[in-house]
Amino acid sequence: SEIYVQGVSGARPKVPISMARLEAQASQIMSPEAFAYIAGGAGLESTMDNNLRAFEADRIVPRMLVDVSERDTSVELFGRRLESPFLLAPIGVQEMAHPDADLATARAAAATGVPMIFSNQASVSMEKCAAEMGDSPRWFQLYWSKSNDLVASLVSRAEACGCEAIVVTLDTTLLGWRIRDLDLAYLPFLRGKGIAQYTSDPVFQKLLAETPANSEVDQDRKITLDTVKAIAQLMTTYPDDLLSNVRSGKPLAAVRQFINIYSRPSLTWEDLPFLREHTKLPIILKGIQHPDDAKRAKDEGVDGIIVSNHGGRQVDGAVASYEALKSCVAATGPDYPVLFDSGIRSGADAFKAIAHGARAVCLGRPYIWGLALAGEEGVKEVITNFKADFDLTMGLAGCRSIAEIDANAVRSV
Ligand code: FNR
Numbered sequence: 215s216e217i218y219v220q221g222v223s224g225a226r227p228k229v230p231i232s233m234a235r236l237e238a239q240a241s242q243i244m245s246p247e248a249f250a251y252i253a254g255g256a257g258l259e260s261t262m263d264n265n266l267r268a269f270e271a272d273r274i275v276p277r278m279l280v281d282v283s284e285r286d287t288s289v290e291l292f293g294r295r296l297e298s299p300f301l302l303a304p305i306g307v308q309e310m311a312h313p314d315a316d317l318a319t320a321r322a323a324a325a326t327g328v329p330m331i332f333s334n335q336a337s338v339s340m341e342k343c344a345a346e347m348g349d350s351p352r353w354f355q356l357y358w359s360k361s362n363d364l365v366a367s368l369v370s371r372a373e374a375c376g377c378e379a380i381v382v383t384l385d386t387t388l389l390g391w392r393i394r395d396l397d398l399a400y401l402p403f404l405r406g407k408g409i410a411q412y413t414s415d416p417v418f419q420k421l422l423a424e425t426p427a428n429s430e431v432d433q434d435r436k437i438t439l440d441t442v443k444a445i446a447q448l449m450t451t452y453p454d455d456l457l458s459n460v461r462s463g464k465p466l467a468a469v470r471q472f473i474n475i476y477s478r479p480s481l482t483w484e485d486l487p488f489l490r491e492h493t494k495l496p497i498i499l500k501g502i503q504h505p506d507d508a509k510r511a512k513d514e515g516v517d518g519i520i521v522s523n524h525g526g527r528q529v530d531g532a533v534a535s536y537e538a539l540k541s542c543v544a545a546t547g548p549d550y551p552v553l554f555d556s557g558i559r560s561g562a563d564a565f566k567a568i569a570h571g572a573r574a575v576c577l578g579r580p581y582i583w584g585l586a587l588a589g590e591e592g593v594k595e596v597i598t599n600f601k602a603d604f605d606l607t608m609g610l611a612g613c614r615s616i617a618e619i620d621a622n623a624v625r626s627v
Pocket residue numbers: 251252253265303304305306307333334335336355383500522523524525526555556557558577578579580
């Protein structure tokens with residue numbers, strides 16, 4: 215109601231409330247490369263489009279004459295009570311949207327009580343972000359590197375700076391076919407962006423210091439130490455304009471290898487016990503889409519999953535994330551923590567996802583548009599608008615709490 219009163223009393227918001235205008239305005243102030251990188255999806259972008267459209271398959275059926283004067287949007291997630299069922303999805307390279315990058319997002323997350331999931335490809339280290347957040351909730355998202363030492367180091371740093379869960383993103387062991395970026399010949403990592411978690415890492419530094427020139431592949435770590443050195447040089451020596459160095463020959467190999475370092479395409483279920491041995495925090499698998507994978511996660515004792523297709527950035531022509539949510543919840547049963555992202559653009563979208571069994575939903579691109587337009591304040595407004603829209607949708611649908619949002623509250627068309 216505060217937003218409404220402010221809105222109709224002439225106090226204009228800093229960023230558009232309409233999602234379409236929010237994105238359009240962000241596109242006007244960003245570089246074409248930055249906008250393409252953030253807005254784009256894989257291939258023909260059919261997965262990305264379907265993510266948004268899939269919600270239309272269901273309609274909310276509001277109930278009347280329920281006393282909704284008192285409403286409670288809170289949820290409990292892994293032992294922590296959250297005021298609303300929203301989190302901030304891990305989004306890398308936020309410096310492309312705004313110079314304050316992850317720091318602005320961390321402050322906005324803390325101000326609104328919405329957990330921030332620190333990206334493995336962040337522009338600001340997790341320690342610096344955590345220092346802005348007091349005891350507000352934050353999680354860490356891991357890309358499983360080729361080096362298990364690096365994995366263990368990242369996870370112990372996450373524990374040390376107060377992260378309350380480890381999210382392992384599974385859908386990006388290879389980078390998707392992203393046509394907008396290919397057309398512009400642009401990939402942020404090649405410009406030394408989104409690498410703060412590495413450059414601030416002691417194991418990474420150690421690997422670097424130990425590196426003899428031209429060393430061979432280290433079989434145990436499955437990583438070429440030479441690669442580490444080359445990457446670190448790219449990160450530190452050529453932060454701004456790598457392309458001229460790329461043209462000179464040798465760094466090209468290093469670039470290729472950098473694209474490989476952050477992930478391990480050979481990752482399987484058999485690797486997960488390593489993580490379990492290295493952290494007591496809840497482990498959440500992000501990028502689950504197939505019901506059999508959802509079921510397997512539960513059977514293997516993984517603490518939860520995020521049904522997601524990375525905002526349609528990985529597999530073109532894939533199942534919409536909202537469709538995947540339904541099949542995954544059916545496979546795990548209602549007692550297993552299933553979170554959701556990819557396509558949330560309104561309170562109604564969040565409501566429908568919750569009706570179909572999501573415990574909470576992650577916001578993605580919309581908060582980055584807010585960041586691009588107005589830094590911390592922009593992110594804060596986007597979050598606050600989602601919360602208010604959701605609260606009104608819930609109340610007007612005749613639900614007083616998250617628990618009352620069940621499959622009865624929606625109907626497929
Ligand atoms: C992402 N996403 C992502 N996921 C992740 O696990 N680690 C990451 O570093 C990133 N980075 C990233 C950058 C950009 C620019 C985008 C748009 C997305 C995926 C993200 O967490 C989430 O799954 C999607 O953003 C959800 O889709 P929508 O709602 O943004 O369309």
